[in-house]
Amino acid sequence: DAKTTQPNSMESNEEEPVHLPCNHSTISGTDYIHWYRQLPSQGPEYVIHGLTSNVNNRMASLAIAEDRKSSTLILHRATLRDAAVYYCILRGYAGGTSYGKLTFGQGTILTVHP
Amino acid sequence: SAVISQKPSRDICQRGTSLTIQCQVDSQVTMMFWYRQQPGQSLTLIATANQGSEATYESGFVIDKFPISRPNLTFSTLTVSNMSPEDSSIYLCSVLGDSYYNEQFFGPGTRLTVL
Numbered sequence: 001d002a003k004t005t006q007p008n009s010m011e012s013n014e015e016e017p018v019h020l021p022c023n024h025s026t027i028s029g030t031d032y033i034h035w036y037r038q039l040p041s042q043g044p045e046y047v048i049h050g051l052t053s054n055v056n057n058r059m060a061s062l063a064i065a066e067d068r069k070s071s072t073l074i075l076h077r078a079t080l081r082d083a084a085v086y087y088c089i090l091r092g093y094a095g096g097t098s099y100g101k102l103t104f105g106q107g108t109i110l111t112v113h114p
Numbered sequence: 115s116a117v118i119s120q121k122p123s124r125d126i127c128q129r130g131t132s133l134t135i136q137c138q139v140d141s142q143v144t145m146m147f148w149y150r151q152q153p154g155q156s157l158t159l160i161a162t163a164n165q166g167s168e169a170t171y172e173s174g175f176v177i178d179k180f181p182i183s184r185p186n187l188t189f190s191t192l193t194v195s196n197m198s199p200e201d202s203s204i205y206l207c208s209v210l211g212d213s214y215y216n217e218q219f220f221g222p223g224t225r226l227t228v229l
Contacts, residue, residue: 036218043118043206043220044157087156099145099210101172102218104157 004088009109012078020073020108022088027068032091034102035062035073037084044087044104047073083112116141116209118221126227127197134193135224137207142187145210148180151223152203160205163190197228 005023012018024033035047048055048062050071055062061074075082087107092100117140127133137146146163161169161182169182184190194201207221 043208043223044218045220046217049217085156093216099216101159101162102147102208103159104149106156 004090004105006086006088006105006108008106009111011111011113012075013113014080015077018075018078018082018110018112020075020086020088020110021070022072023070024088024090025069027090028092030092031100032093033062033064033068033071034089034091035060036087036089036102036104037082038087038107039081039084047086049091078110078112080112080114083110085109116143116211116219118207118209118219120205120207120221120224122224123222124225124227126229129198129228131197132193132195133197133226134191135205135207135226137190137192137221139188139209143209143212144187146184146190147208147210147218148182148190148192149206149208149220150203151206157206160192163192194226197226199228202226202228 032049032051034049036044037047038044048057048060050062050064063072085107087104119138121136148160149157150160151157159172160175160180161171163169163182163184165184165187179195181193204223204225206223209219211217
């Protein structure tokens with residue numbers, strides 16, 4: 001599985017935007033970029049995913065570099081509830097039900113200050 | 115979306131014993147997984163639970179230690195056998211959704227402490 005690199009930790013103030021970076025220089029053409037987060041004492045939850053184009057949903061935005069070797073998860077206005085470990089994961093997809101495994105790295109611990 | 119429940123939510127066990135963890139999903143799903151999260155660590159995939167056939171284990175995990183059953187498309191069990199303190203972890207069940215987002219849903223986990 002292709003590897004991702006994330007900062008160990010980041011801090012933000014409430015209601016400010018947060019940009020969480022992820023490097024994935026060995027990404028292959030069939031790898032999708034997925035982001036999950038794990039709130040304290042809970043299982044991980046899906047945040048967003050993309051392939052080449054930038055993506056937006058109600059939780060966040062995903063900005064993908066043109067060469068796909070890096071991406072950034074953007075939380076537009078951080079809240080205290082956004083304090084979590086954020087995982088950037090590459091997941092292969094070969095069509096149909098041929099999904100690659102979801103392999104978690106160490107992630108980025110996001111602290112949000114009131 | 116898929117709602118996943120796990121039983122038990124936590125347990126304290128003696129070394130040498132076994133514990134079976136149950137995972138129930140509120141809808142039929144094709145792919146179901148078991149993960150382990152050791153204290154202060156990230157999640158590690160143990161195996162893919164296949165309906166009607168033997169589970170597919172990841173490197174470092176074996177069937178004798180972590181037998182898995184998947185009798186139907188909504189239920190699976192993971193047994194942690196002959197436990198030692200090193201097995202103290204959170205064990206999470208996960209399923210792959212069927213939507214365009216191909217998101218994976220996770221259960222709340224089972225916190226296991228082995229004395």
